Amino acid sequence: MRLPSLITLQMLEASARHGSFARAAEELSVTESAVYRQIVALEQRYGVCFFQRAKKRISLTSEGARYVNEIREQLQQIERATKELAARAGGKEVVELAVVPTFAAQWLIPRLSSFARQYPRLLVNITARADPFHLHDSRFDAAIYFGHAVWPGTTGSCLFSEGPSIPVCSPSFPKHEQVLTRQDVTKLPLIHLASRPDAWPNWLGGDNEDLRLAASQGSRFDLFTMVVSAAVSGLGAALLPKILIHSELERGLLVPLLRDTQDDIVQEGSYFISHRTDQMTKSKIDPFLSWLVEESESGMQLT
Template identity: 40%
Template sequence: MRRQLPSTQALQCFEAAARHQSFTRAAQELALTQGAVSRQVAALEDLVGVALFRRTRHGMTLTVAGADYARQVGQRLDALERDTLDLRSRRGHGDRLALASVPTFAERWLMPRLPGLAKLHPQLQVHIEARTRPFLFADAQVDAALFAGTPEQLRQWAGTQAVLLLPEEVIPVCKPSLLKGGRPFTPKALAALPLLQQSTRPEAWRQWFDAQGVDAEHAMAGPRYELFSLQMAAARCGLGVALVPTLLAQQELQAGTLAIACDRPLRGQRSYYLVQPAEGERPALAAFRDWLQAETGRP
């Protein structure tokens, strides 16, 4: 049966027009005439049987259906472009692996080890995009994810299986000049300082203070950052104390740009996992998983 698909040119014209809310600017971007873009969009509307734009006195705007379709088309055109560029770069040789990863873990732990993977599997290309929260693999165009989470979060991530890589330990760190005489703070004294928060872990400081037996009234107050790298940058600037995974702060601790604010590390429920779809594993992913387990000492 013949597929009911619009032409790629029609989709490109529609996506550009939707992004600019203008046929004229879409035409300029695509090096076409305004009339050509208008005809392509009209042909697309005829094919789908739905109005994608609404003309107004001040120009044009997307309909509700058009806005929904524009998001979907944009994602698929982006994925098609990535796949094409990837195939061109490999010239049909070797294999590729698309990973999603929590950013600071990828930067601090994974990147320094990738040269070893390249020596072991020289034909394997690893692409990495930043993700901090669970997602649907069917919509993400990635093979696997490096994720920091709890066992409960892993159980709620439908249609996946996970391999434990590393347990996580967190420790408070700050700018060295905040320490009086170079001596770490007590947990009680730490509760009076500005606390830098991690937006994906709103209760992290409260859990740390609870483990120290300290009633910290403002444990969940303070500026929030999505990435540990941003949280540590704020701590280096003297904005407060950050609670970060010990393995991610080694670079700053060794360089002396951060210091341990209170020598009370806490082993939490979170760990680092390799998460992948429950079915359909590619050989490249199997090789990557075996390498990861060897690097972390996990069977």
């Protein structure tokens, strides 16, 4: 039996992932008609209908879903092996990381120059992934994520707890030096992280419903980096984990609102890493894990 070409399988997988021939074509830098023709030819060759068509949207049939799931992992392995081949040809190896955006921007990337100096033959590619996924069904060597435990079915470890959060603002923020109590804080414009709507109410209000209501007011931003940027820009006060704003505090871009921060809230979560254990990955993951543990320990000491 003559097997489908690699490009045909890529077209099929991309169409299934996007639910669109047009978007698959855009990803693969071909025309939409080329994608459509190849998939129709594949259906005719094997007598199988891969997609149900409804106007401009397409969805996989049960048989199509089964086949795509079976070939997706193989395509990812081919892609991964090819990238590894190209890297080794240049004397390098590549570590493919999926990282929660906050950790990547605020903690990992600012430290990567240290890793590059220690391991010049290893390159680190970072992709932002906020939601859990099946590591072994992906193209990634490892994933760093926020949660309460190592992902089921994976090999991994806890890097560190997120630790305490403190109220901060820009040093140019009007009247920040006059803030002496938590009640004073409620009079300021407050900046909220959308995924943690109760952070300010819990820190300021406790069981006091009036204070909780006052603390729930203010602007909301989807990303942690947006909250940091808003606070640095002087839009208001933000409640942020100290371990993730070490650089901003050190450079004076942010300052604590209160002198006494002994009652900081502690988030019930930690940063974890899960990684592959196959022999091909071990030679590059082991050095990265060792470096990451060292940086985690020194990062905790700094904060």
